[in-house]
Amino acid sequence: MAGYILKRLISAVPVLFGISIIVFVIMAMIPGDPATAILGSYATPENVEKLNRDLGLDKPMVQRYFIWLGNMLQGEFGRSFSLNRDVLDEVLDRFGATLILAGTAFVLCALLGIAAGVVSAARQYGLADKAITFAVLLGISIPSFFLGMMMILIFAVKLRWFPVSGMWPIYGARDLPALASHLTLPALALAVVATGVIARLSRSAMLEVLRQDFIRTARAKGVHERAVIWRHALRAAMVSIIPVLGVQAGFVLSGAVYIEIVFQWPGVGRMLVDAILKRDILLVQGGVVFVAACYVLFNIVVDVAQSMLDPRIKT
Amino acid sequence: MKSFLPLLARNRLALGGLIVMGLVVLLALATPLLPLADPDVTNTAIRFKAPFSDGALLGTDHLGRDLASRLLWGTRLSLAVGFAAAVIAATLGAAIGIAAGFYGGRTDNIIMRGVDMLMAFPYILLALAIVAALGPGLMNALIAVAAVNIPFFARNIRGITVGIAHKEFVDAARLSGMTNARIILTEVLPNVLPVIVIAMSTTVGWMILETAGLSFLGLGSQPPQADLGSMLGEARAALISNPHTSVVPGAMILIIVMAINLLGDGGRDALDPRLKSGALSRPMPATRVQRSGPVPAAGGETLLALRGLKTQFHVKDRIYKAVGGVDLQVNSGECLGIIGESGSGKSVTALSVMGLVASPPGVITGGAVHYKGEDLIGAPYEKLRALRGNRIAYIFQDPLATLHPLYTVGDQLIEAVRAHHPFGKTEARAHAIDLLKSVRIPNAEQRVTSYPHELSGGMRQRIGIAMALANDPEVIIADEPTTALDVTVQAQILSLLDDLRRERGLAIIFITHDFGVVSQLCDRVAVMFAVPDCRRGAGRNHPDGTRPSLYRAADGLRSRTWAGAARTGGDPGSAAGGRQSAPGMRLCGPLP
Numbered sequence: 001m002a003g004y005i006l007k008r009l010i011s012a013v014p015v016l017f018g019i020s021i022i023v024f025v026i027m028a029m030i031p032g033d034p035a036t037a038i039l040g041s042y043a044t045p046e047n048v049e050k051l052n053r054d055l056g057l058d059k060p061m062v063q064r065y066f067i068w069l070g071n072m073l074q075g076e077f078g079r080s081f082s083l084n085r086d087v088l089d090e091v092l093d094r095f096g097a098t099l100i101l102a103g104t105a106f107v108l109c110a111l112l113g114i115a116a117g118v119v120s121a122a123r124q125y126g127l128a129d130k131a132i133t134f135a136v137l138l139g140i141s142i143p144s145f146f147l148g149m150m151m152i153l154i155f156a157v158k159l160r161w162f163p164v165s166g167m168w169p170i171y172g173a174r175d176l177p178a179l180a181s182h183l184t185l186p187a188l189a190l191a192v193v194a195t196g197v198i199a200r201l202s203r204s205a206m207l208e209v210l211r212q213d214f215i216r217t218a219r220a221k222g223v224h225e226r227a228v229i230w231r232h233a234l235r236a237a238m239v240s241i242i243p244v245l246g247v248q249a250g251f252v253l254s255g256a257v258y259i260e261i262v263f264q265w266p267g268v269g270r271m272l273v274d275a276i277l278k279r280d281i282l283l284v285q286g287g288v289v290f291v292a293a294c295y296v297l298f299n300i301v302v303d304v305a306q307s308m309l310d311p312r313i314k315t
Numbered sequence: 316m317k318s319f320l321p322l323l324a325r326n327r328l329a330l331g332g333l334i335v336m337g338l339v340v341l342l343a344l345a346t347p348l349l350p351l352a353d354p355d356v357t358n359t360a361i362r363f364k365a366p367f368s369d370g371a372l373l374g375t376d377h378l379g380r381d382l383a384s385r386l387l388w389g390t391r392l393s394l395a396v397g398f399a400a401a402v403i404a405a406t407l408g409a410a411i412g413i414a415a416g417f418y419g420g421r422t423d424n425i426i427m428r429g430v431d432m433l434m435a436f437p438y439i440l441l442a443l444a445i446v447a448a449l450g451p452g453l454m455n456a457l458i459a460v461a462a463v464n465i466p467f468f469a470r471n472i473r474g475i476t477v478g479i480a481h482k483e484f485v486d487a488a489r490l491s492g493m494t495n496a497r498i499i500l501t502e503v504l505p506n507v508l509p510v511i512v513i514a515m516s517t518t519v520g521w522m523i524l525e526t527a528g529l530s531f532l533g534l535g536s537q538p539p540q541a542d543l544g545s546m547l548g549e550a551r552a553a554l555i556s557n558p559h560t561s562v563v564p565g566a567m568i569l570i571i572v573m574a575i576n577l578l579g580d581g582g583r584d585a586l587d588p589r590l591k592s593g594a595l596s597r598p599m600p601a602t603r604v605q606r607s608g609p610v611p612a613a614g615g616e617t618l619l620a621l622r623g624l625k626t627q628f629h630v631k632d633r634i635y636k637a638v639g640g641v642d643l644q645v646n647s648g649e650c651l652g653i654i655g656e657s658g659s660g661k662s663v664t665a666l667s668v669m670g671l672v673a674s675p676p677g678v679i680t681g682g683a684v685h686y687k688g689e690d691l692i693g694a695p696y697e698k699l700r701a702l703r704g705n706r707i708a709y710i711f712q713d714p715l716a717t718l719h720p721l722y723t724v725g726d727q728l729i730e731a732v733r734a735h736h737p738f739g740k741t742e743a744r745a746h747a748i749d750l751l752k753s754v755r756i757p758n759a760e761q762r763v764t765s766y767p768h769e770l771s772g773g774m775r776q777r778i779g780i781a782m783a784l785a786n787d788p789e790v791i792i793a794d795e796p797t798t799a800l801d802v803t804v805q806a807q808i809l810s811l812l813d814d815l816r817r818e819r820g821l822a823i824i825f826i827t828h829d830f831g832v833v834s835q836l837c838d839r840v841a842v843m844f845a846v847p848d849c850r851r852g853a854g855r856n857h858p859d860g861t862r863p864s865l866y867r868a869a870d871g872l873r874s875r876t877w878a879g880a881a882r883t884g885g886d887p888g889s890a891a892g893g894r895q896s897a898p899g900m901r902l903c904g905p906l907p
Contacts, residue, residue, distance in 0.1 A: 018429070018432030019432060026445055029445075227730075236721060273533070284444065
């Protein structure tokens with residue numbers, strides 16, 4: 001198992017490398033000349049040239065890429081001009097909040113989605129199946145930012161069950177209950193779309209598995225139908241559900257950007273949008289590289305989980 | 316394609332989606348012609364007017380602009396941008412995919428590596444990075460959304476192209492001296508186009524949602540121009556005081572995306588042949604029972620007796636009669652062979668006993684299964700479950716498919732025991748090892764922790780037998796347990812079953828189409844025939860002449876055709892009166 005994890009980690013290196021190239025290329029697309037931007041349009045050509053030399057911008061593209069990459073690997077993501085703060089520090093601070101939000105939503109959508117899919121498949125064409133299918137359709141069609149706004153309106157403003165926005169109360173203790181009450185609405189709103197997708201996929205994966213011969217064997221053994229569904233069929237269906245969980249984690253992370261804006265959640269997504277609007281390119285770049293790298297590592301975790309679940313995968 | 320539209324029409328939800336989408340597109344196209352207020356004229360004196368007020372059907376927004384007008388213009392813009400993004404992504408993605416798939420080799424490798432890299436990003440990070448580089452704006456948001464979706468198209472289209480690039484007509488075009496560019500345009504592209512169009516239509520909704528999302532974040536359309544996303548984004552500030560300004564554009568996005576999703580689902584269902592045939596239904600815990608006519612009474616003290624058993628498959632409005640009235644019986648210590656050609660209903664007969672025929676489509680329509688005088692057909696699930704594997708156990712063919720691939724054989728054996736006996740885990744484990752020993756598996760202690768795929772075919776079959784023996788059943792129904800095995804292993808398994816029968820006084824029903832096996836193991840044999848024509852009451856093909864689907868339980872080896880087949884070593888099916896045997900089941904027309 002340790003060997004397999006190591007192998008997957010090594011295979012992630014080229015992917016991380018590729019991600020860095022893509023980000024570098026995108027950032028190189030930025031129109032205009034940084035030196036002119038810094039010195040203003042009245043700068044003399046000599047000064048521009050000197051600054052370009054000082055910034056290393058006169059070097060060839062490939063060399064610049066490796067300098068850039070080397071800096072990043074040493075944790076030097078640059079300094080955000082809008083916050084006057086080290087980019088990595090800011091990203092790390094914000095990433096914790098995103099992780100709490102997206103992590104909770106991910107756990108929610110995985111549990112709810114799989115449960116809904118299993119029930120739906122076990123009761124195919126029954127009332128529960130129809131109700132779940134309809135709810136799933138609604139869930140995958142509603143934009144998460146609109147859903148979040150409506151949830152604020154109903155559960156925070158009208159019913160006053162939860163706070164309207166933010167991660168912590170302005171006054172009062174920053175403890176777990178406070179976090180939980182602030183987290184409920186955004187995590188739910190974020191989970192809805194992925195729950196729908198996972199439910200749909202789990203349903204079809206379960207239907208596929210329930211027709212297999214080994215299900216008939218389980219029934220022939222006299223295993224109770226509950227165990228046939230949840231132990232035999234679900235275990236086999238998980239093999240095709242887990243990879244989708246990995247993909248959906250990416251969508252949850254993406255959706256977090258909208259939810260963080262709607263609920264004023266102090267995460268990376270909101271930071272990125274603010275940074276784009278303020279043209280704070282270094283902050284955007286740092287956030288994108290960091291989160292993308294984390295996502296790649298998360299997918300390794302998914303692969304490892306998959307190999308632990310399926311003994312047929314050679315580890 | 317001809318049957319596609321009626322099918323789509325039959326799917327009412329999809330039709331609803333089509334109608335709604337048609338209306339929305341029509342409204343969007345007609346927007347410039349409608350008598351609407353100018354969407355960009357501000358009048359703060361009448362800001363936040365409620366819906367259905369004078370002069371403003373849907374009210375006004377925070378700058379006093381007419382919401383109905385802005386909604387329609389915004390819808391128009393959102394649809395256009397989403398559609399444009401889909402077309403751009405599809406075109407570029409298809410070009411990349413075709414190039415990779417057509418040229419193959421190193422080109423393919425490099426392109427697909429790049430695509431994999433792009434797909435390693437959560438999509439919004441890539442979109443945000445692009446917008447960050449190009450600057451906020453509707454055009455740039457469109458480019459970002461299109462770019463993010465290119466890998467999806469490239470990967471899909473590449474797969475299709477690889478298949479086409481190796482077809483004969485492409486080789487022929489190459490041999491005729493056409494240039495690669497011409498082959499791609501005239502031979503490959505026409506074949507890939509339908510896939511591109513379908514993939515595009517399923518992603519349009521997604522693209523609309525994504526561009527609306529970027530606009531919502533303030534990175535897409537810039538004021539005063541507004542698509543649905545930026546309308547929602549601007550309304551957010553007044554969410555609590557004037558929710559209608561948010562609800563109007565939000566509901567519109569919901570309606571559009573839902574209509575497209577319904578349409579997409581309907582289209583997918585209409586194109587999926589498995590759904591039409593009902594092959595996607597899951598089998599219920601027990602076969603459906605729908606008996607008409609009198610239920611045969613139990614007679615005598617037989618252990619297991621089938622009386623007039625009829626099982627059918629109901630697929631849509633067709634009925635396939637699999638078993639048409641079978642009588643069988645078996646007593647303790649006795650081995651009954653059931654032999655017959657493929658499709659004569661042997662397996663279905665066997666599975667009907669414990670209600671294990673997949674249902675839907677299976678339905679037991681008549682007869683009775685008496686176990687110790689008690690009818691099991693239509694018995695409550697809990698009663699069937701208590702008997703399954705406990706008193707009446709099955710051994711199936713092909714144990715690679717019939718054993719759960721992800722549990723160790725030990726776990727599966729332990730489960731078989733614990734389904735009926737409240738054994739502790741260690742106790743059950745010891746019992747499992749004993750069971751493995753009783754079917755002569757070497758190193759039983761180690762084998763307990765093996766997964767089915769780690770064992771040989773003969774070994775797996777023994778596991779299947781051990782599982783059937785787990786609860787010391789009275790009847791074992793073995794459905795072609797040796798068919799997949801080579802002759803040596805087959806002989807070992809047969810002698811094992813024979814020993815077990817003698818030791819434990821088991822009743823065995825042994826299903827096979829191999830006559831040699833029957834003569835080696837069985838006391839009596841029943842023969843089943845597949846009858847191509849099954850008009851009611853017209854049993855033409857059997858000397859007995861009374862029943863269409865036939866079996867004959869005979870003392871010794873009585874049936875002439877089968878005996879003949881055994882002697883000549885030929886296929887019994889072809890010996891049975893020289894008929895063409897109908898494969899599978901027989902079609903018997905619509906339900907009465």
